[in-house]
Structures are given as C-alpha cells and as structure tokens.
Amino acid sequence: xxxxxxxxxxxxxxxxxxxxxxxxxxxxxxxxxxxxxxxxxxxxxxxxxxxxxxxxxxxxxxxxxxxxxxxxxxxxxxxxxxxxxxxxxxxxxxxxxxxxxxxxxxxxxxxxxxxxxxxxxxxxxxxxxxxxxxxxxxxxxxxxxxxxxxxxxxxxxxxxxxxxxxxxx
Amino acid sequence: xxxxxxxxxxxxxxxxxxxxxxxxxxxxxxxxxxxxxxxxxxxxxxxxxxxxxxxxxxxxxxxxxxxxxxxxxxxxxxxxxxxxxxxxxxxxxxxxxxxxxxxxxxxxxxxxxxxxxxxxxxxxxxxxxxxxxxxxxxxxxxxxxxxxxxxxxxxxxxxxxxxxxxxxxxxxxxxxxxxxxxxxxxxxxxxxxxxxxxxxxxxxxxxxxxxxxxxxxxxxxxxxxxxxxxxxxxxxxxxxxxxxxxxxxxxxxxxxxxxxxxxxxxxxxxxxxxxxxxxxxxxxxxxxxxxxxxxxxxxxxxxxxxxxxxxxxxxxxxxxxxxxxxxxxxxxxxxxxxxxxxxxxxxxxxxxxxxxxxx
Numbered sequence: 001x002x003x004x005x006x007x008x009x010x011x012x013x014x015x016x017x018x019x020x021x022x023x024x025x026x027x028x029x030x031x032x033x034x035x036x037x038x039x040x041x042x043x044x045x046x047x048x049x050x051x052x053x054x055x056x057x058x059x060x061x062x063x064x065x066x067x068x069x070x071x072x073x074x075x076x077x078x079x080x081x082x083x084x085x086x087x088x089x090x091x092x093x094x095x096x097x098x099x100x101x102x103x104x105x106x107x108x109x110x111x112x113x114x115x116x117x118x119x120x121x122x123x124x125x126x127x128x129x130x131x132x133x134x135x136x137x138x139x140x141x142x143x144x145x146x147x148x149x150x151x152x153x154x155x156x157x158x159x160x161x162x163x164x165x166x167x168x169x
Numbered sequence: 170x171x172x173x174x175x176x177x178x179x180x181x182x183x184x185x186x187x188x189x190x191x192x193x194x195x196x197x198x199x200x201x202x203x204x205x206x207x208x209x210x211x212x213x214x215x216x217x218x219x220x221x222x223x224x225x226x227x228x229x230x231x232x233x234x235x236x237x238x239x240x241x242x243x244x245x246x247x248x249x250x251x252x253x254x255x256x257x258x259x260x261x262x263x264x265x266x267x268x269x270x271x272x273x274x275x276x277x278x279x280x281x282x283x284x285x286x287x288x289x290x291x292x293x294x295x296x297x298x299x300x301x302x303x304x305x306x307x308x309x310x311x312x313x314x315x316x317x318x319x320x321x322x323x324x325x326x327x328x329x330x331x332x333x334x335x336x337x338x339x340x341x342x343x344x345x346x347x348x349x350x351x352x353x354x355x356x357x358x359x360x361x362x363x364x365x366x367x368x369x370x371x372x373x374x375x376x377x378x379x380x381x382x383x384x385x386x387x388x389x390x391x392x393x394x395x396x397x398x399x400x401x402x403x404x405x406x407x408x409x410x411x412x413x414x415x416x417x418x419x420x421x422x423x424x425x426x427x428x429x430x431x432x433x434x435x436x437x438x439x440x441x442x443x444x445x446x447x448x449x450x451x452x453x454x455x456x457x458x459x460x461x462x463x464x465x466x467x468x469x470x471x472x473x474x475x476x477x478x479x480x481x482x483x484x485x486x487x488x489x490x491x492x493x494x495x496x497x498x499x500x501x502x503x504x505x506x507x508x509x510x511x512x513x514x515x516x517x518x519x520x521x522x523x524x525x526x527x528x
Contacts, residue, residue, distance in 0.1 A: 072228055
C-alpha cells in the first residue's frame with residue numbers, strides 16, 4: 001500500500017480540523033475549538049487500482065502567535081490549503097503559505113479548498129479571488145464540512161495527484 | 170535514576186529515554202500508565218522505535234540527529250502533537266532532546282493541564298481576533314457600499330451632461346479606469362486610486378451649464394461661443410465644490426483644470442506645469458486618448474498609432490511630458506480597457522459557476 005503524508009494548512013479557524021473530522025470520522029461540530037500542535041489521522045482510500053494510506057496532518061492555523069515549523073513539512077507529498085470564504089485574511093494567508101511551500105519544497109501536489117460554502121451569502125471571496133487561485137494551476141474546490149459538501153472530492157482531488165498516472169485506470 | 174528524580178518525572182508526566190547504538194530508545198525513568206498503551210504495540214523488549222510509535226516524531230528526528238551529533242546539551246523541542254489514548258481522549262505530547270554525559274537523551278512529556286491552560290488562552294485570543302476580523306470586514310463592506318453609492322451618484326450626474334453632448338457611458342467608465350491605471354503606476358494608495366476612478370469621469374460636468382446652441386453646434390465655434398464653452402470648467406468646479414466628500418473635491422479640481430496646459434497656455438487660469446493638479450493632468454491625457462481613438466458623431470476614430478504620435482507632439486506643450494511617458498509605458502493596460510469597456514460590454518453575472526471562473 002502506498003503511504004503518503006498530506007497536510008491541511010491555512011489561517012486559524014478556517015475549518016481544517018472540521019474537514020478532517022468530516023472526512024475521517026464523518027463527524028461535525030459547530031463549536032470552534034482551536035488546534036494547538038499537530039494531530040495526525042489516517043485514512044485508507046483507493047484511487048483507480050492503487051490502495052493509498054493517507055497520513056493526514058492537521059497543523060495548527062497560522063496567526064501572529066503560531067507559525068508552521070519547516071520540520072512539519074518534511075516528507076510531504078501533498079497539501080490542502082483551506083480558505084474560509086467569509087474571511088479575506090484567510091485568502092491572503094493561503095497565498096502566503098502556498099508560496100512558502102513552493103519555495104521550501106518546490107512543486108508538490110495541492111488543492112485549494114474554499115470552505116464554509118454553507119455560508120455563501122456571507123462570502124467575501126469573489127470571482128477575482130477564485131480566478132487568482134485557479135491561475136496557480138491546482139484544483140479549487142468549494143467545501144462545507146457542515147453539509148459534507150465537496151469534502152470527499154477535495155481529498156480525492158489531492159489523492160489523484162499522488163498516484164502515478166499509469167495506476168489510475 | 171534515584172527515587173527523588175523518579176517521583177519528579179512522574180509528577181510532571183515526563184519519561185526520559187536514552188538512545189542506544191541501534192537507534193532504539195530505552196526508558197530510564199518509570200513509565201506512566203498512559204505511555205504503556207502506546208509502547209506495548211512494540212512488545213516488551215525494553216527498547217522502542219519512538220518515531221514508529223509516534224509518527225509525528227518522524228519529522229523531528231532529522232533535527233534531533235543533528236543536535237545529538239553536535240553534542241548539544243541545551244534542549245531542543247519537537248513542538249506539540251496530539252495522540253489519542255485507549256479511552257479516546259486527546260493526549261498533548263511534546264518531546265525534547267539533548268546530549269548529556271555522553272548519552273543521547275529524549276524526554277517525552279504529556280503536557281496535561283499546562284496544555285489545557287495554553288489552549289484556553291489561545292482560544293480566547295483567537296476568538297477576539299475573529300471578532301476583530303469580522304468587525305474590520307464589516308467596516309470594509311460598508312465603506313465599499315458607501316463608495317459604490319457615491320460612484321452611482323457620480324455616474325448619474327455625469328449622465329446628465331452625457332445626454333446633451335452625446336458622450337457615451339462607456340467613454341465615461343473608460344476615463345475613470347484609465348486614470349486609475351495611471352494613479353496605480355504612480356504609487357497612489359488604494360483609496361486615492363478609487364477616488365480618481367470615480368472623479369475623473371466628472372471632468373465635463375460643467376457642460377450642463379452651456380447652452381445647446383453652443384454645446385451641440387456641429388461647426389467650429391466662434392470666439393464668443395468658445396469663451397462661453399470655456400466656462401464649463403468653472404461651472405463644473407462650482408457645482409462640485411463645497412462638500413467634504415473627497416471624490417467631489419478631486420472631481421472639482423479636475424473639472425476646473427482639465428483644460429490647463431503644461432506650458433501655461435490653457436484655461437481658465439493659465440496654470441503652468443506642476444501648478445496644475447496632477448489629477449487634472451492625468452485626466453487630460455486619458456480623455457484626449459479616448460476621444461481620439463473612438464468615433465464620435467462629428468468625427469471618425471483615429472488609428473491608435475496616429476493618435477499616439479499626435480499626443481507625443483503635444484507632450485511638453487499641452488500635456489505633462491512625464492505623465493505622457495508613463496501613459497505610453499502603460500499602453501497594454503489602456504488598450505485592454507479600450508477594447509473591453511464598450512457600449513456592448515455587459516457586467517458578467519455574479520452567479521457564474523466555480524467551473525466557469527476556473528476555466
């Protein structure tokens with residue numbers, strides 16, 4: 001079985017932990033509980049003919065008090081940058097994180113998740129923002145951990161990039 | 170380890186390990202119950218591969234290796250990670266390594282209450298940061314709303330004169346956009362850029378006070394008519410002055426001065442060079458460009474190359490030569506505006522799908 005380390009990154013309170021909880025344990029809680037440190041979950045999936053074991057690293061969100069350690073990115077095969085559609089700041093943090101990873105690790109599989117699409121009437125992320133993300137060349141997926149919308153697609157979108165082309169059939 | 174130190178370790182939930190030659194870790198203090206649950210997976214051999222038991226440590230081992238090889242005695246922390254114990258509870262753990270008395274040492278601590286307190290503090294800080302972000306976003310949203318209304322009012326005002334002199338709505342929009350591109354290139358801040366985008370299109374608003382027989386005359390104006398026509402600068406300025414609204418103040422400056430010339434031969438005041446407000450100097454350039462390259466009821470559109478050559482001749486006499494140079498360097502952006510903002514162009518729907526936006 002192919003084992004891959006993937007990280008969820010983003011500003012604090014964008015819903016990284018909720019997305020993982022929804023994906024791994026099929027759970028969702030409305031309450032915001034901040035993450036300190038790193039929590040690792042495992043999920044086994046199949047992409048085409050390949051069995052894949054994802055080690056999903058839930059890394060505490062970025063803010064003035066918490067920075068992601070470079071060591072956390074070691075051995076990374078892919079990452080999901082989570083943006084809270086209702087917060088402009090989370091978009092800026094996402095771009096900065098993506099840039100940082102590109103600088104530190106080069107081109108790595110990635111997906112941008114526009115989370116909280118259940119609150120779309122409050123979104124400040126507009127077409128221009130989405131276009132900016134799309135131009136970076138990675139999938140952009142709207143998600144809601146609350147409604148279980150786009151969550152599977154988001155992880156599969158990343159997983160497909162991790163499996164060699166000839167094993168996808 | 171003596172009993173005294175052992176009991177300290179137990180009380181602070183800390184276990185000390187030393188690393189042997191094979192890279193396995195051997196406990197050298199009593200093992201707390203919570204740790205047994207994790208170590209038992211590797212059997213009762215007395216030494217353990219901690220990076221295998223705690224995958225988080227795999228990313229730390231490279232730094233640890235360097236630290237041990239450098240024989241550094243100060244502790245190096247792994248950072249905090251969370252494990253789930255046999256009761257499905259979250260256990261916050263942290264490892265520290267150091268080199269002590271010829272031994273490679275790893276301390277593993279279950280942070281317990283300290284973590285809970287830190288977490289609670291951080292939660293409070295982040296909750297207030299979220300509230301602050303929300304408030305800032307709300308202020309920004311409302312400011313944008315006000316700005317949008319100001320813009321709508323400005324466009325409505327401009328449309329009053331447009332109806333009479335047959336200037337098109339697209340021309341009005343383009344003037345604002347060209348001016349904004351110039352302002353951005355000059356390093357103006359976002360608010361100032363927005364202000365000129367809305368203010369520049371109002372430059373001819375004073376034409377509302379010019380009689381139809383002069384404004385709509387198709388032939389050449391005689392001296393008397395031209396003198397009346399010139400009044401549109403002062404009429405516009407007096408219409409727009411007298412408020413504390415930055416857009417209207419800039420619009421008044423532009424309306425009054427957009428027929429001033431760099432060499433001082435313009436009107437109404439004959440201002441020279443940089444005495445002419447920069448907002449007006451910008452507007453003069455973009456207005457001439459747009460008027461030349463577009464068709465009007467009384468003239469054909471001029472090919473861009475010809476228009477630019479004419480404008481270059483005007484630089485230093487009629488137009489600010491520095492701004493003209495900048496305008497030429499921004500031509501690709503200006504062309505995009507010229508080609509995209511037409512009478513036919515429509516605003517795209519807000520309901521455009523994600524796929525369509527990403528396509």
